[in-house]
Amino acid sequence: MxxxxxxLRQSDYNYFPSTCPIVIDNGGSxxxxxxxxxxxxxxxxxxxxxxxxxxxxxxxxxxxxxxxxxxxxxxxxxxxxxxxxxxxxxxxxxxxxxxxxxxxxxxxxxxxxxxxxxxxxxxxxxxxxxxxxxxxxxEQVDHPVLITECACNPVQSRAKLAELLFETYGVPSVAFGVDAAFSYVYNQQLGICDRDGIAICSGFSTSHAFPMVSGEPVFEACCRTNIGGYHVTDYLKQLLSLKYPNHVSSITWEKVEELKMEHCYVALDYFSEAKVFQKGAKEAEEKMRCWQLPWVPPPSEEPPSEEELARKAAIKEKQGQRLREMAAAKRSSRILELENEFQGLEFLLQQLENVQESDIASFLSRTGYVSRQEIESALARVTQSLRKARGEQTDIEEKMEPSTSEKYPLIDLPDNILSPEQLKEKKRQLFLKTTSEGRQRAKQKKFEEELERERQNQQDEEKRSLLEIYQASKILNLEMCAWNLSKPVNNKFVIHTSFIVGRTLSFIYNSYVQNIKKFSEKVEQRKRLKTNGSHTNGNNNISGAVGRGERLNAAQRERMRLLTTAAFDRGKGEDTFGAREEDWQLYKLMSKDNDDDDEGPDENEVELNRITCRLQEIDPTFVAKSDAGSVLATEIPRLRPLTKEDFQIILGVERFRCPEVLFQPNMINIDQAGLDEMAGISIRRLPSKGDRLERSINNSIFLTGGSCLFPGIVERVEAGIRKIRPFELPIRVVRASDPILDAWRGAAAVAAAPCFQMQTFSRQDFYEKGEDWLRSSSQRWGFGFQGMRGRCIIAEASHMCYGASPFVNLKEMLVPRMRFNHASPHSFTS
Incomplete structure (x- = not known):
């Protein structure tokens, strides 16, 4: 709630005499x-x-x-x-x-x-x-206390509560009574129910049903079910939390209790009502209820005004001007550097003309250049860059590979004119030249193999196409022969021919799909082996580890090891690298050109690409698995803005599904009887039966308790009892005038009766006789209502004032759900 x-604290406590009782309705809620x-x-x-x-x-x-x-x-x-x-x-x-x-x-x-x-x-x-x-x-509460309890309350609980009232609060006397019996008698005086009937009380956590004979409750025939309003609220809270997991924090117990009391109802026929919502008819939409959660709409984006557009354009122009100035300053600095380099190279060529031929090598060793050709090539590049920086038209020259003499100038020179440093450089150039030539030969060989493979694939494709055509024609001929035997008429021949062609294309398409699955698995397996090197984890479906080293192949890991070793040994002692011929092999191992990445595509991968292209020709909507994965990986999910509908909780079938647990407790895994079945069980447990008594009891079935406030519960209980009672027996189900407060009002009327003071259990009796007296007393007490006509007998003392009868076993009250016998529609066993 x-x-x-x-x-507010009451201020008139001292105005009431000490003989005026205090009435307490101690409900579970x-x-x-x-x-x-x-x-x-x-x-x-x-x-x-x-x-x-x-x-x-x-x-x-x-x-x-x-x-x-x-x-x-x-x-x-x-x-x-x-x-x-x-x-x-x-x-x-x-x-x-x-x-x-x-x-x-x-x-x-x-x-x-x-x-x-x-x-x-x-x-x-x-x-x-x-x-x-x-x-x-x-020090004490000097007023008698009448407190309500459940039907068949254990004596131990009643005795402890009486002890608490006597010892702690010092009340002079105490009386106990069943809340449902008080509510029944109160409504009996209002003319709603008769002296003989059945009281069905559906409370917060349990429900009880017991007969009322001559205004007295017969607790020997009482039955109890562990179902009540708590279970209805909890079930509704669970359903809404599962249905709207984003709003679990808003679905509190208090709010769900409020929704239950305002919107839930009991369906006359549960399955028929569920079918209405299943069909989604207009009637179902009218029965739905919407709970709008707090929601603040996002601020609407208004189009910018002309002043705002002009201001943004001015800012953009200012930023562009600043960038252009920065680019011009950078270009000027670059031109100045190129001019200085151009002048330096021209001055170096002028000096080189005055040097003798024998002194050229020693002169160039101080400049960093090897030959005159290298200086001229550098001058040409600087000239082109300078013209490009100035915005002048550059000479269009074909980009040609430098000649061998320019790229390796020391190879053709004799060893006797070279210095030791130049000899080392000559060895390195000779090794690089040999490696480059070998690489070029390997590339040429691979190119020739590619051409040969392409020709072979084209021939295989032609053969495969002929085979497919042959298979398709064979299937077509067989189908046509079978059709000719059936003697087609009119346009059925055309229809069947199109069906045959469709089956043929489907056969070809399925064969391609099977092949593409097979080659895709082979390509994926090769990629995993290439990524993980020689390491395998025992499961081909799981890729290797995610570390940096695990993602490199074997050649790359070896190069990384060599680079790390070279960086670690740098600066340690004398550098003797190059003294041995084996040292030059490291250049080949550490070169990136030695990776396997430049190898040609695998045969399986080529075949997979061919089949994929063929499938895309047959079916333009076909997307390869790798392409689909890349598309999904690159797409960024776009979240739409939240709207008012996203903060709405719709109550549909939950409105009647949750109260249905009162009649079908097995919906929440409680294998016990419902409210309508409890009435039949209570009538069967009556010690003395008769046609007149059964007829009068069925004519006054009384509903009370907070869980009886649902609309439609009276009609549903009547329909359920009519199914299990004899045919054409008059049945009348009534509800209390106020199912929540009538128990307290009935107790207050009983406590105001003149004879109430003689029927209480005093503190002196408790001290003298002890709590065992609560179990042994069994006298009859009568209570009359002030301001009401007649005199009403409630129950025996052990029933009304002290709860359970000593002859009733509490375990017998727990009623399992009735199991109907299929032999007769009215026969059942409990």
Missing amino acids: PFETRP AFRIGWAGESDPRITFRNVVQRPRHKATGETVTIVGDHDPALMKYFDCTRSFQRSAFDGNVVYQFEIMEYILDYGFERMGADGPEVDGHTNTEPVTKIEYDSWHMKFEA
């Missing part, structure tokens, strides 16, 4: 307390307790009843949760029950005119919190 403000003879309870709050810690002081605070979620910022509730004193509908946590009774008596004004400096009507401050528990400090 939603948060309700803290009930709500606690109601008030004075006997009044029409409504004074105080109502949730029957729960929570003990969080105050964030500022660290003190543990007891919160009874509802609490304001807005004030939870003052408390740490991570280690505390709401606790109830009930196990099902039986009180067993008497420490929590004491907190609840303290708060109830304090709100009634039983502890004096003021509490901690506050007057009776003055609300507590914000820091003290809206529902703090204030310790009850009165």
Whole structure:
């Protein structure tokens, strides 16, 4: 239920005489307390307790009843949760029950005119919190107490609660009564139900059904089912949380309880109602309800004005001007560098003309150039770059490979005129020349092999096409022969011919698809082996590790090892690299041109590409697996903006699906009987039966309890009972005038009767006779209503005042779901 403000403390407690009883309806969902003879309870709050810690002081605070979620910022509730004193509908946590009774008596004004400096009507401050528990400090509650309990309540629970009232609060006398019986008798005086009938009470966690004979409850025939309003709310919360996982934080227990009370209903025929929603007809749309969550629409983007466009254009032009200035400054600096280099190269050529032929080698060794041709080539490149930088037209020359003499100028020179450094350089150039020539020969050989393979593939493709045509024609001839035997008429021949052609194309297409799957697996396996080198992980379907070294092939890993070794040994001692012929082999191993990446494509990969192209010719919509993966990998998912509909929770089948657990508990894995079946079981358990009694009982089936507020529950219970009762037996199902408050009102009327004081269990009796007297007393008590005509007998003392009969076993009350016998539509076994 939603948060309700803290009930005001009553100020007229001292105005009531000590003989006026206090009436308590101790329900599993709500606690109601008030004075006997009044029409409504004074105080109502949730029957729960929570003990969080105050964030500022660290003190543990007891919160009874509802609490304001807005004030939870003052408390740490991570280690505390709401606790109830009930196990099902039986009180067993008497420490929590004491907190609840303290708060109830304090709100009634039983502890004096003021509490901690506050007057009776003055609300507590914000820091003290809206529902703090204030310790009850009165010496005693000098009023008799009538408190409700469930049907067939265990004597141990009743005795402990009586002991708590006598020892802690000092009440003079106590009486106990069944809430459903109080509600039945109260509505009987209103003329809603008869003296003989069945009371069906569907509470918060359990449901009970017992007969009422001559105004007295017969608890020997009582039955109980562990299903109630709690299970309906919990089921609805689970369904909504699964249906809308993005809004789980908004689907709180209090909000779901509110949705249940406002929108849920009981279907007369569950399966017929479900079919209406399955078909999606207009009737189903009318029965749907929409819960709109808080949503703030995103700000709408307005088109920019002319002033804004002009301002952006001015900023863009200013930025472009700045970039152009930077580019011009950079170009000027580049031109200056090229001019200086051009002048230096021209000056070097002029000096080289004055040097003798024998001194050219020594002169060039100081300049960094090897020959005159190299200097002239550098001068030509600088000239072209300078013209290009100035924006002048450059000479269009064919890009030709440098000659061998220009690329390796020391190879043709004799060794006797070269210095030791030049001899080392000559060896390196000779090795590079040999390697380059070998690489060129290998490339030429691969190119010739490619041409030969292409010619061979073309021939194979022609043969394969002829084979496909032959197979297709063979299938076509067989189909045509079979069709000629059947003597086609009119246009059936054309239709069947197109069918045959379609089958032929389908055969060819399927063969291509099978081949492409086979070659795709081979190509993927080769790629994995190439990536992982000689390392395998034992599973071809799983790629190698994701580390940097694991992604390199064997040649690349070897080159990385050599580079790392060379970098580690640099600067250690004298550099003797090149003294041996084996040292020059490292150039080949460390060269990137030695990788296997330039190898030609694998035969399987070539065949896969050919089949893919062929399939794309047959089916233009075909996309290869690798292409589809790359497309999906490059596409960035685009998230659409959230709209108002994304923050809506629709209640459709949940409106009648959740209350259906009251009639079919097996929907939530509880194998027990529903409300309609409980009535039949209770009638069968009557000690004495007769046609007149059964007819009068079936004519007054009374529904009470908070779970009986659903629309349509009266008609559904009547339809369910009519199925299991004899044919043409009159059945009348009625609902309490107020299923929630009638139990307290009936108890308040009973407590206001003149004979109530003689029928209570006093504190002196408790001290003298003990709690065992609660079990042995069995006298009949009668109660009359003030202001009402007639006199009503409620029950025996062991039933009304002290709960369960000593002859009733609590385990027999748990009713399993009835199993119908297929031999007869009206026969069943429980």
